[in-house]
Amino acid sequence: MRMAALRRTATASILTVLASALIAVVAPPAFAQATRTWVSGVGDDVNPCSRTAPCKTFAGAISKTAAGGIISALDSAGFGAVTITKSITLDGTGTQASLLASGTNGVFINSATADVVLRNLDISAPTQPAGCSGINGVHVLAANSVRLDGVTIAGFQRGVNLPLTGANADVFVDVSLNNIDVRNNCVSGVHAEPAAGKQTRVVLDQARISTSNQALLVGPGAEAWVANSNLSLNNVGLVANGGARIHNMCGNTMVGNATASAFTDVAAECAPVVIPEPAPAPPAPAPVVITSPPVVTTVTVPTPAVYCVVPKLKGLKTAAAKAALTKAGCALGAVGKKKAAASKKGKVLLQAVPASTAVKPGTKVAVKIGK
Template sequence: MTRLIKMLSVAMTAMLFGLCFATPASAQATRTWISGVGDDVNPCSRTAPCKTWQGAISKTASGGEIDCLDPGGFGSVTITKSITLDCAEGTDGSAGGILNSGVSGVIVNDPNGATAPTIKVTLRNLTIDGAGTTVGTYGVRFLSGKSLTLQNVSIMNQGTGSVPAISFEPTAASVGATLHMTDVDIVNVIHTGVTVKSVDGVAVSAFLNNVTISQAGIGAKIEAGGTATIVNSNLSNNGRGVWTASGAATANLDGVTIAGSLETGVFATNGTTIRLSNVGLYNNVFGIKTTGVATVQSFGNNRLGPDAASSGLPTSTVTLK
């Protein structure tokens, strides 16, 4: 009996010693890597990278970062926690990203979206390309969360199903959610480049800086509850440039060029407001158009160039101070 007790004691000691130094199978790294020659069974370390965003996201801690090691196409991804996707470390600095023919590229959906969403997502140094027999649907679709940030991102060949390339459509619980876009190019979109709206019209905001949108049915569309501030940007060669499409929608344009619109450069519908400062409108079929009781407010420093039918006029002018 004494010998049996001793053997059990030794076994228990060995087991406890091993547990002290073992790495939990569920442990997640704050930084992981993906590569075109990786494998999703890997731990997603730099020397043993995963192959896809979706494969790496389950092995990356909330608030962490996934980097790509080469300029591959790493598949579509659904994001349900705070995270950064960054392809700045691709070979020779070439951005990798997502190939999303016929499907959505990125979906952001906070698990607490119906109550108190908190996640913050950043997409940086990426391409999101929907090229294929059927082009992509949404390039990026934000359903719920606290914020979405895009930095140095190129999005192209999207819009199957008449959906936007970027759809920022937070839930009613996501009041105050924000979209930040800097150095973003959007081209060749069947429907809309960027749509900002919210469920039940709760207040949400978008800030676009140095953004180019071309070859889209609509450049930027802001709906009820949305306020978009667009600066130092070019929304040209689209069907419509900027459209505030329903009540309590506001667009502030500063240093924006809108040219070659096949319909209207700036279009405000009933109950909406568009403010213009240092805006250039050139060679649009209509420069400015309003319906119902809408406001297009000028700060008196804009340039309304020749338009095929009518340049249109702001509904009011504000003195610069």
């Protein structure tokens, strides 16, 4: 009997070894974490999250992604709320990648050493019928740095909330918000009010925060710089509590807010460039009047020619002919005689120079007198 018992024990041991070996052969291997993983609306979280076998949610993919890795969306879909406890990038570039969260946080970050990047994501909470149904769009309990690029956040109590309760007290948590669109959040768009002793530096560039109660709230331990951003159509644009500072770094717009607010200060680079008025031109010199002496032109007027126009002498007696010639400026010349009828005796019959001829003054005109 003892030998039979020994045989049964040996047989059982062999079966146990064989069963263990069989289990080791057929059991699926555990997935190693990858630095690059993917999610898809038609994926499955049991997959290794590779490009050809993507996961369905960010939460499913993050456990299969190494610290510092990237999870990319392959297509447009909702990939669910997610908790982040290590350095990671969630990238929805080229798709409409969304995270729908109701009654919870959209993205919860809780690692004091994590560097987190959220890129091109739509983080939303249903706004009907209860208004802001989500708690925080991005809730940062602890991180080393957080960067949002092209992220839309809507329908939460706070769009971006930075309590930083678990952050390291001896470092600044750097938060960079670039080209974000934050709207319809019931308490605030960006809420930077860290716990006592915690510190954060927040930079907003090309941010749009609208239709929220407070666009940007900054409290003790936080400091914010805002550039090229639009904080409009809110109840109030800026709130700085407890001596916190919000700096205007140029290019910002705040219009249509129900309550007026202002930046703590404005960067010197934003001051308008004042172009000094040009110095007045010196008065024009008095015109120099040059008086020229009058030009005297001597015109020599030729003395008009003087002529003697020989008068008609025929029929005049000698004395009358002489008088007519003298008056005209001529003179009586030689007086000849010629037989003539009795009626013509003593009268000029002929004159050497015809009547009406112009001759030099003093020209003697000879005549013939009838006898």
